[in-house]
Amino acid sequence: xxxxxxxxxxSRAPKKYEELEIxxxxxxxxxxxxxxxxSRFEEAVEASSHGGxxxxxxxxxxxxxxxxxxxxxxxxxxxxxxxxxxxxxxSVGSTIDCHVRIxxxxxxxxxRMVVIGLETLDRSRELVLSAATTxxxxxxxxxxxx
Amino acid sequence: MITSESEVxxxxxxxxxxxxxxxxxxxxxxxxxxxxxxxxxxHVDEKFAARTAFGGTVAHGMLILAYVSEMMTQVxxxxxxSGGKLSVRFKAPAHSTDTVMVSxxxxxxxxxxxxxxxxxxVDCHNQKRETVVTGEARVTVKLSE
Numbered sequence: 001x002x003x004x005x006x007x008x009x010x011s012r013a014p015k016k017y018e019e020l021e022i023x024x025x026x027x028x029x030x031x032x033x034x035x036x037x038x039s040r041f042e043e044a045v046e047a048s049s050h051g052g053x054x055x056x057x058x059x060x061x062x063x064x065x066x067x068x069x070x071x072x073x074x075x076x077x078x079x080x081x082x083x084x085x086x087x088x089x090x091s092v093g094s095t096i097d098c099h100v101r102i103x104x105x106x107x108x109x110x111x112r113m114v115v116i117g118l119e120t121l122d123r124s125r126e127l128v129l130s131a132a133t134t135x136x137x138x139x140x141x142x143x144x145x146x
Numbered sequence: 147m148i149t150s151e152s153e154v155x156x157x158x159x160x161x162x163x164x165x166x167x168x169x170x171x172x173x174x175x176x177x178x179x180x181x182x183x184x185x186x187x188x189h190v191d192e193k194f195a196a197r198t199a200f201g202g203t204v205a206h207g208m209l210i211l212a213y214v215s216e217m218m219t220q221v222x223x224x225x226x227x228s229g230g231k232l233s234v235r236f237k238a239p240a241h242s243t244d245t246v247m248v249s250x251x252x253x254x255x256x257x258x259x260x261x262x263x264x265x266x267x268v269d270c271h272n273q274k275r276e277t278v279v280t281g282e283a284r285v286t287v288k289l290s291e
Contacts (some may be wrong), residue, residue, distance in 0.1 A: 081206035
């Protein structure tokens with residue numbers, strides 16, 4: 001598994017859609033980007049290694065894993081859109097802190113979407129990645145789980 | 147990332163980026179799920195996924211974006227890691243039996259002081275030419291003096 005969560009993880013259960021408040025932030029989650037974890041990621045995405053640097057999408061995967069610790073994403077949830085900005089290259093072996101907040105909730109005509117803000121910082125507190133992820137829960141994409 | 151001008155990709159508006167083609171299968175999706183710890187049943191549980199509107203398992207959106215990122219990395223190297231932006235919409239699922247073709251095209255190249263700013267359109271299609279992902283990528287390449 002890419003992310004081994006450590007540090008300030010909220011012990012409460014992930015919040016359901018109804019409990020999410022716009023602007024609310026969750027405890028940061030620390031991730032260690034070990035060589036073996038990054039190697040597994042690169043194998044999974046069929047990417048070549050990049051001179052000891054962590055693939056940017058691996059950092060985003062860490063941030064999303066952190067988000068899943070705080071936000072209940074029902075089975076069958078899917079991504080609707082993604083914005084990402086890569087600000088600083090990170091070396092394999094680094095430790096990053098992932099911050100998660102709720103940007104927007106949309107519930108209309110059976111639609112239920114959450115826009116999640118993600119930021120990761122390195123140990124020198126410099127911003128590594130900033131992202132906004134829009135997740136749609138199953139009912140909104142017409143999924144029947146019966 | 148400071149890049150000497152000789153290392154900057156020679157790209158002009160209208161130029162195509164070298165595409166990336168990936169053949170999906172359930173094993174690859176499972177491998178990604180294990181690598182990132184995302185075991186949402188829509189990706190890994192064929193019985194669950196068969197009962198959904200998708201009719202079967204679909205790849206993680208982030209797996210498809212990793213293919214897009216690979217294309218951008220091949221062209222822009224480390225500049226993508228520290229000066230890349232991606233804004234995309236997921237238009238259709240990538241099924242576990244799909245072939246995903248990532249393509250890109252340069253929309254604009256603008257020099258701003260010591261930066262060279264590339265804007266590219268990026269798309270992913272499946273083997274039926276259906277759009278899976280569409281959007282825009284921007285890269286700032288910092289030039290050395």
